[in-house]
Amino acid sequence: MFSLTQRFQVVSNQAITFSLVIIAFVVASSWIQLLYPSNVFQNTTSAIANVTPSMTLRTSRYYGSQNGKPKENVRVSFDLESDFSPLFNWNTKQIFVYLTANYNSSGSINEVTFWDDIITSKDKALVQLKNAKSKYTVWDLESGLSGKELDFKLHWNIQPWVGPLVYGETDISGDHKLTVEARKKNTESGDAEKVSKRKKKRTKKQKVN
Amino acid sequence: MSAILDEIQKFLVLPIDFPSQKRTFELQQNILLIGAIAASIYGFLTQSLYNTLICYGVTFVVTLLLVVPPYPFYNKQKLQWVQPKLATNL
Numbered sequence: 001m002f003s004l005t006q007r008f009q010v011v012s013n014q015a016i017t018f019s020l021v022i023i024a025f026v027v028a029s030s031w032i033q034l035l036y037p038s039n040v041f042q043n044t045t046s047a048i049a050n051v052t053p054s055m056t057l058r059t060s061r062y063y064g065s066q067n068g069k070p071k072e073n074v075r076v077s078f079d080l081e082s083d084f085s086p087l088f089n090w091n092t093k094q095i096f097v098y099l100t101a102n103y104n105s106s107g108s109i110n111e112v113t114f115w116d117d118i119i120t121s122k123d124k125a126l127v128q129l130k131n132a133k134s135k136y137t138v139w140d141l142e143s144g145l146s147g148k149e150l151d152f153k154l155h156w157n158i159q160p161w162v163g164p165l166v167y168g169e170t171d172i173s174g175d176h177k178l179t180v181e182a183r184k185k186n187t188e189s190g191d192a193e194k195v196s197k198r199k200k201k202r203t204k205k206q207k208v209n
Numbered sequence: 210m211s212a213i214l215d216e217i218q219k220f221l222v223l224p225i226d227f228p229s230q231k232r233t234f235e236l237q238q239n240i241l242l243i244g245a246i247a248a249s250i251y252g253f254l255t256q257s258l259y260n261t262l263i264c265y266g267v268t269f270v271v272t273l274l275l276v277v278p279p280y281p282f283y284n285k286q287k288l289q290w291v292q293p294k295l296a297t298n299l
Contacts (some may be wrong), residue, residue: 001230004223007277009238015269018245022265025249028257090256161258 027163030091031082034166038086046082046154046170050131051178056145064139072144073137073181080132080154082170085125087158095119097127098155101150105140112138114152147182225283233283237276244268
């Protein structure tokens, strides 16, 4: 504390040390607020309804097609209702909400994301969707998705101002299990024919060019 | 150029006396501790991290203003050095 610079350094060091204490308090208190008065890890509910899949065949590599073989791409439309306002406290920056589906794929369980959203404030924490379209188109890496049973789940992820991310899953109600209808064999071949025709056309065009 | 910088550095030492050094150290520690606790509680009650930040920032600035400048009352108890005696019996 002898000279000017020493005094300045001591004060800033002390301030930084105590700011770590403040950060620890903020993180701990926000975790406690997630558990009391109500445990958001168990009591966050959501309701899903009217899940209807729509399947298309894509031949682009960007949609999972390999060697020109058409790939089954599934999109869904759904109604969703959930209230995420209990997840907001003084350490919540935003909440990432995502709708996933589990299905069995040759022995292992796959989890794919159909839709997600970022909730930035408590005013927007009430999610009420009618006939919403999935953001992402989904395909299975190995085989097709037809005939698979999708089990939908709604997850949330709190992104705090300070501290680690907090993950959780809502208690989903409603008809959240869905079996993707198997495509009929003849239509499949028909689709394949269409696709091959389209391909031929494209190659012709390229030759002309 | 470096000579001028040395001059400025010598001027900016601005020392304070020994008892004040001890006092300012304890003072800044106590103010910052109280400020940190107050900022945490105030922010928690208003549920706003912004308030915590402002409150703690004000505390920091106040501490700097109280402790860093060499006020005259930090320099009242200067060490009295022994005066050199003239050597008489050589």
